[in-house]
Amino acid sequence: MEYNFKELEQKWQKYWSDNETYKVEIDQNRPKFYVLDMFPYPSGAGLHVGHPLGYIASDIYSRYKRLNGFNVLHPMGYDAYGLPAEQYAIQTGQHPETTTEKNIARYREQLDKIGFCYDWDREVKTCDPDYYHWTQWAFKQMFNHYYCNEADAAKPIEELVTKFETNGSADLNIVCSEQLEFTAQEWKAKTEKEQQEILLNYRIAYLADTMVNWCPELGTVLANDEVKEGLSVRGGHPVEQKVMRQWSLRVSAYAKRLLDGLEHVDWSDSLKEIQRNWIGRSEGAAMTFAVKDSDVKMEIFTTRADTVFGVTFMVLAPESELVAQLTTSEQKEAVETYLQETKKRTERERQAEVDKVTGVFTGSYAINPCSGEQIPVWIGDYVLAGYGTGAVMAVPGHDSRDFKFARHFNLPIIQVVVPEGEEVSDPSTWEDSKDSKAGTMINSDFLNGLSVPDAIAKTKVFIKDNGIGDVQINYRLRDAIFSRQRYWGEPFPVYYKDDMPYMLDDSKLPLTLPEVDKYLPTENGEPPLGRAKNWKTDEGFPLELNTMPGFAGSSAYYLRYMDPKNDKALVGKEANEYWQDVDLYIGGTEHATGHLIYSRFWNKFLYDIGEVVKDEPYKKLINQGMIQGRSNFVYRIKGTNTFVSYGLREEHDVTPIHVDVNIVRNDELDIEAFKKWSPDYASAEFILEKLSDGKAGGKYICGWAVEKMSKSMYNVVNPDVIVEQYGADTLRFYEMFLGPLEQSKPWDTNGIDGVHKFLRKTWRMFYGDNGLTLSDEKATPEELKVLHKTIKKITDDVERFSFNTCVSAFMICVNELVDLKCNKKEVLEPLAVLLAPFAPHIAEELWQLLGHETSVCDAQWPEFNAEFLVESTYKYPVSFNGKMRFTLDLPVDMSKDDIEKAALSHTMAQKWIDGKTIRKVIIVPNKIINIVVG
């Protein structure tokens, strides 16, 4: 019987579904294992062959763990809210839910064909009210908590109110937007509205006027990770800075824990590094500079406190509040002109023109707290309002930006550090600042002669002792802007009373997304929800018009899978205590600064309030590489409809044209399909490769290039097509065979025949020409050796996620067993189990042929027995001066002396020793023999 993958795969997919093979329940008698894929956004284009790469890897690992006795949770769902569905809705008037559901159905159909072991009873969709109920609930909790630095955790806001009532704002070590000072009396005297305004300063989810990334084209604000190089990540539209009253999440309060937590997770170094950079910890000193003839105090942050004697001026960000206070009447006009000009420059222009120095003098002078010197205060747009205090002490001698500014405006430059291996020199001769951290201090009073690190330490002590400042740690991580002025997202559980936000009662959740007539802003610029009829509470208070951003729904989805139908809680205690956290998370590296930061933050918050048992959500994380496209080209001779094959294209003047990779096989064009592909090519003519006898008439060979996988390049390969042609098991095997999981690589269907052949060859070990050929005979030592070598290799490689080498190992195993003409059940049965995680359909069929009546999913992973691999001899490579010349079979337990004798007396050795002296003989038993001659 032939290997009929089509029939066989349908049969087993139906079996799994009928028998609920992949249904998972809590089982206290088995250890849990949680394998998670980053859930997809269901786009209109469907899955291409790159999407399942990570899913196949996680599926293999899930099945492997199950075979090893684990109770494996392996769910799947959809990140269903998103801009593309909404943009499409704006264009067509179709409800985004309709297109989203359609896309989800298509995704599901495609996923089902690949034979994944998902427990679909646990599916979640972020746009489902039963799901976003808990997104809204979590937001409420964040609104009702503040961050206490002492406890290093979120605490209920009522506790803070009690503190205000007894002590006012005194002696609080908590995270806030700005420092406020009031007494208990003052607090009590405030109106409800004033109190609410103050509490927003501390809430973890808070409403505030903040500098936001506004994208006019998308009509919404965006979070920092949604903006790249001044453009929106989605769509590439320009983004500008603007102050708006928006919801934010106080992610920055968790900066330290998000950074420290990286030490305890098993993620790739590069991913951790991306997160570390994004969080951006810097340790330095906060210092206060007094201003001459003024009460204003200038707060600055510096990591180079040692260079304080090199400060020759101060610079304020144009947006700094101090600008107005420090501008003198003489400079007022100049400053205002400058502020107008900078405002006109977009964020993108500012970033693009980093070299362009702009600034203006305020007219004020600050006083250096260490030297007592007076220094001018400038305004410059190289100083960012959003980082540190929006003001810097400028050290032009040792900071390249300050140096450029000083040169441009002719401000003094002093050298205070002599870099290692250099002499003191005249700053006016310098090309650039000397930023080196390895050097010795000069011109710096009590710091003279110290090394830079010592000087930093000493300055810190000095400023502390003299009340000038303190040691401080700054983070680059900003709070996450959480409002979107869009329709297709979670509604906020928020209403407004007297312009102050209040949370809906839990009994009102979920607050479902209302219908609107159009998915556009209202005439007076309100978000689309402004169009909804009756968008207010029962009492008549208006509801929030913004919706939540994309990362809201993806931040806690992994918890929901544990207990997806619970209508009392996000996740029940029992489920959470059993499943705990994700043991293995597989997904793309593009979520490094978005989802993976937010969801860690969200989880830590839930941990603080006692909802979940783990502080970190994802124990081990693997980033699968991107699958790039591999495009094919045909070469049209200019001005004709004649196409010349790749090898002959240089003999003509040609235009390369993308051709659909689906009508090309092993770079050979299917000419008939090409003619049908487009009417333009129906009458095309072809110049083919020359045959070996030199005559024309061979194949039409296409050129190729690695590009992004996209429709416009005609290089999109759909997994359904591969499943149709070769079967799901071949697709699964081939995706793994392409190369290491974490490496990016182009999809190239060339080579898929190899793995398909391998599966057929495996099949034929069971089925010969005359039917089933299995034998109950005892296996030979050779056969057992092949089997156990494979058990060891596959087990080791699956453990280290090296799936590509597993495929090779299977091929070697089957090749060797076929050579041995093995048809013994004793060998083929364990082999079927080894295959099951990789090629579940064929494995089920083989398992059944071996006489089993239950699924191979519930078999036991074969145990490796080293005894079968014991050898009596070892084939030594014999090297001379490190170059291998011949091999020599010797007993494994032979003594070093005997090995040396055997090697030196070998006939082949004479040739290399002849006429030379043996200087040394290196023998590593059962490894190598190296003879040094000279």
Added chain:
RNA sequence: GCCCGGGUGGUGGAAUCGGUAGACACGCAAGACUUAAAAUCUUGUGUCCAUUAGGACGUGCGGGUUCAAGUCCCGCCCCGGGUACCA
């Protein structure tokens, strides 16, 4: 600029702890079977020299450590990713 990855045959890749470089597969070539094709099977296939035997060279480039380097160290080049006035 800074911080991470990576560079091995015609192609994808293997070499897990410094110990036989190129496993496995594709492609290609030759052959068997076949009326023919497909499928299948056999053999060969890093480059260069040599009829063979065999030899020289060879893991981006240059140097070093070592009995031995794709693997470790120093310097450089190229490709991919992250980040960018972060004080």
